[in-house]
Amino acid sequence: MTNRAPKKRHAKGVDTSRYGYFFIAPFFLIYLVFQAYPLLNTIYLAFQKYMITGTNKVVGPTFVGLANFKNVLVKGSTLQAFENTAVMWLINFIPQILLALLLAKWFTDTRLKIRGQGAFKVMIYMPNIITAASISVLFYSLFAYPQGPINSLLAQLGVIDKALYADSGTAALTAIYFLEKGWHTRLIIAFINFWMWYGHTMIVLIAGMLGISPSLFEAAEVDGASPNQIFTKITLPLLKPILLYTLITSLIGGMQMYDIPQMMQMQGSPAKTMTMTVTMYIMELVYTGTKDYGRGAAVSVLLFLVTAVLSIILFYIMRDKDATRERKALKKARKEARA
C-alpha cells in the first residue's frame, strides 16, 4: 500500500497519464449536460431579485448585489436554521460513528469470533431501506399524544403519573406532547437519523476494513500484537481514507438534512422553530408562498460555503502525510527528469 510508486512508470518511460482525461471525461460530460446549467443558475440567482409572488406575478430578475445575503442573514430564519441543523447533526453523528466503529471492530476481531455476525450485519442496515416517509409515520405514532406507545411505556415505568394517566381526561396534564416541544422533537429527529444511518456507516467501514490486506493482520498477530493494538495501530490508520469519506459525506448529508425533520413536522407545531433545517428553509423559500428564488439561492450559497469550510478543515486534519510526501517526491522527480 505504502509502496505505491508512480516513479516506476516514469522510470520505464511509459507515460500513461493522459488516459486520466479519458477516464474522467464521462463524468464531466454528463455533469455539464444535466447539472451545470441549473447549478450556475443557482449562483446567478443568488445575486438577483427574482420571485413569483403569492398571486403568480413574476418579479425580476434584477441584479441586487449582496442584498439577498444581507436579507437572509439579518431577517428570516437562516441563522436559527443553521443552528438547528448543526445541533441535530452532532447529536446524531457522534454516537453514530462511535457505534459503527465499535460494531465494525467487533465483527472484524478475529479473537472474538462473533457467531451469526452475518445476520447481525444484514439486519442492522435494514432501517435504511425504508423510505423516510414510512419511518416518520412510525415514529409519529410511537410518540403519539396522549396515549401513544412511548407515553404508555413512560406511565408503566412511573416516569409520568400512572394513576392520572389511566384517567384519559387528565392524561393531557401528565403525558408528554413530544412533537410540540422543540428539544424533544430535535432529539427524536436526531435519534431517527442515527438509527437509520449507523448501519450504513458500519457497512462502509467494514467494506474499508475488508480492503485491508489480511497479510498485515497476520503479520501483526505473529508479532504478538493484541486485538486492540491491531485495531488502533493497523486498522484505523489504514482506514483513514474511508473514515475521511464517512466524515465528509456525513457532514454534507447532515448539513443538507431534509427528509426526516420535514416529515416529523406536525402542522402548526411550535417545535418547528427549533427543528427547521437549512434545506427545509431553502425549500420553503423556493416552493412555499412566494417563490423567492433569489433568497433561496442565497441561502444555498451560504450553506455551500459553510460546508466547504468545514470540509476543508476535515481534509486538513485527516490529510495523508504519506501522500503529501509522495507528491513532493514526485515533483522533485519531475524536476530531475526535466534537468
Added chain:
Amino acid sequence: MSRNYSYSRSLAMERGVIYIVCIVLCLMSIMPFAVMFVNATRDNYAIQQGMSLIPGDRLLVNLKTLNERQNFNVLQGMWNSLFIATWTTVLALYFSTLTAYGLVVYRFRGRQLAFTFIMVVLMIPTQVSMVGFFTFMFKLNLVNTYIPLIVPAIASPSLVFFMRQYMIAGLPLEILEAARIDGCSELRTFNTIAMPMMKPALATQAIFTFVASWNKLFEPTMLINSQNKYTMPMLVSLLKSDRFRTDYGTVYLALSLTVLPLFVVYFALSKYIIAGVALGGVKE
C-alpha cells in the same frame, strides 16, 4: 493456567455483552418492518385506533382493495422501478469507478482540480438548482421519459469520492503495472483487473445506490406524467393522495410490497458484506 481461565472468562463476558447489544439493535431494526407488515393485515379503523404487533385478518381484503384500484398496477410499477433503479445503479457504479480510477491511477495535470471540483459539486445544495433542472428538462423535451432519472447518475460525486478513497486505501498499483507489462490496454486493465478487485466496495455501494434510486419520490413525481410510467413510491403516494379518505391498511400493504424487491436485492448482495471477501486475490 488461572490467567488463561480469567482471560477466557472475560472473553465470554465480552461476547455476552456484544450479543446482547447486537440482539437489541436487531430488534430495533426489525420493528418498523413488523409494524408495516402487521398493519398491512389490519383495517383502516384498527390502524387509527393504535399501534399493535398482533396481525389482523384483513390481508386478503386489503389485497382485493389494492387490486381493484385501476391505477395501482403493482407489476407495472415494480417493473418501472426495477428498470430505473437497475440502470441507475449500473451506470453510477461503472462510471464512478472509472472516474475514481482515472483520478487515482493517472498523474495528469489538473487531477487535483478535477477532484476538488467533484467535491464542490457534492457540497452544493441542489434544492434551488432543481427548479432550473426541471425547467431545463421541459425545454429538452425529456419530461415523461426516464432519461433525466437515469443518465445523470453517471455523474455521482459521492460515489466517485467513495471509490477514490477506497482505491487510495487498497488498490495495489503494482498488479496493474504487471497487467500493463503483459500488454493489456488501459481500459481493459480497468475492466478485467481493477473492477473485480473492487467487489466489496461495489457491492456495498450497489445496495446504497439501488435503495436510494428505488425510494426516490420527488424527482420522478416532478418529471413523470403518464401513470403507466409511475414508479412504486409514486403509486403509493397516490394511494395517500386523498387524505380525506385514505385507507391505511391498503397503504401499508403497498408499502410492504414496495420493500420486498429491496429485500431480494439486499440479501443477494449482502454476501459480500458478510463473507469477508478480501480485496480480490492480492498476495503480497
Added chain:
Amino acid sequence: MKKIVALIMAIMMVCALVPAMAETYTTDFDVPATGEKFVIYAWNDEFKGMLQNYYIPAVGGTVAEDGTMTLPNGDQIEFVVNPNDNGVYQQKLDAALSAGEHIDMFLIEADYALKYVDSGYTLPLEEIGITADQLAKQYPYTVTVATDSNGQIKGSSWQAAPGLFLYRRSLAEKYLGVKSPEEMQEKVKDWDTFLATAREVNEKSAGATKLIPSNGDVWQVVRTVRSTPWVDEAMNLVIDDQVKWYFDFAKTLRDENLTAMATPWTEAWNAGVGNDSIMGYFFSTWGIQWTMVGNSGGSKPGEGTYGDWAAVNGPQPYYWGGTWLTAATTCSNKALAKDIIEYFTIETGSMQDYCLKSKDYVNNTEAIQAIIDAGFSFDFLGGQDHYSLFQAVTPLIDISAMSAYDQNINICMDAEVNAYASGEKDYETAIQDFKDAVVDMYPELTAE
C-alpha cells in the same frame, strides 16, 4: 307566488326524474374531435372517477379496463395526478404551466383558488362559451371565489361546501342530557355557549370525552367568517380582533384542558370519530360522507359510531373546502372543457343524478331543493336530513375574507397560536413572530 311556482317546478322535475334515476343519465355530445389528448391536472382520483362513472357513460364514450377514457369522437382524456402532500401538486402544476406544457384543465381548491384565478394561467369562462347567466343556480359564494380582480369568472365548482357541527347523540345525552338536534343547537349557538358546553362535557365525563378535537377545528370555522382578509389593499398583513379573539379562545381551551389536543388530520383526530374521546367535529359536506363515515368503524347503523351522529348549525355559518374546475390558457379543446364544466356544474339534471348517486353536495340550488323536497335522509346521521341544514346555511356564507395567501398564512399562524396557548410565548411575542414568518414567506407583504 314565485316560491310556489318554484316548488311546483321542482316537484314536477323530481317526478320526471324519479323513473330515470336507476338508469344511466344520458346527454347529447357534439364536441368536434381534435385528435389530441385532453389533459387534466388533479391531486387525486376523485374527478377522474367522476368522469369515468358519470360523464363518459352519459355522453356515450368508453372507459377501458385500465381506465383510459375515450369520447364518442375518438379523443382521449388523460389525467396527471399528483398528491397534495408537501405541496407537490402545486409545484408540478406551476412548473408545467410556466414551461408552457399542454394542459387543458386543472382543478383548484378553496385554500389557494385565488392564486390561479388571479393569474394568466386560467381562461375566463366566457372564452370557452359559458356566460355568467348560466351560473345563476350556483351558490353565489362559489362564483365569487372564482371571480378575478377584473370581474371575470375563471372557474366553476361542482360542489358547495357549507359546514355544520356534528355531534354524537349518545354522548350528548349522557353528558349534556340533550335529546334532539334542536336542544344541541342551543348548547352551541354561539362561542360563549360553546365554551360553557365544552366545560360541561369535560367535567361530567371526568375528562374522558372532549367536545372538540383541537383549537384548530375552531379556527376552521372562524377563518371563514372573518370580516377582513389577511391582506389588505396596501398589501399589509391585517391582524384583526377576530384573530386576537381566537388566540385567547385557544388559550382558554388549552388552559382548561377542554380539547383532545388532536391536530386535524392526525391519527388521533381521525380515530376520535370512531371512539368516545371526542364528542363533536366541525365538518362540511364532503367531510361527512367521506372522512367521518370512513373513520366511524362501521358502514351501517349499529356498527361503530355509524348512525349515532347528528348535525346542527353550530355557532356560525361557515364553509370548508370546495373544488373548482378551470380551463387552462393552453386549452386545446374549449368545446370539451365547456361541455365537462356544464355537465358537472351547471346542468340541473346531470348534477342531480350525480348528487343522488354520490351523496356529494352539488353546487346547484335547484337540484338540491328537488332532492330535499323528494325527502332525503342519511342513516349515518340517524336518518337526519342534513341537506336542509346545508341549504339554509349556504346563502349565509361570506367569503369577503378570502385571499390568495390564506393557506400559508394560516399555517404560519397555527404554530404561533399553539406557542401562545401552551404558554411558551406571550401574546406580543407570538404576534411578532407570526408577522415575521408571514413577511419571510411573502416578501411582497408588509406587517404594519
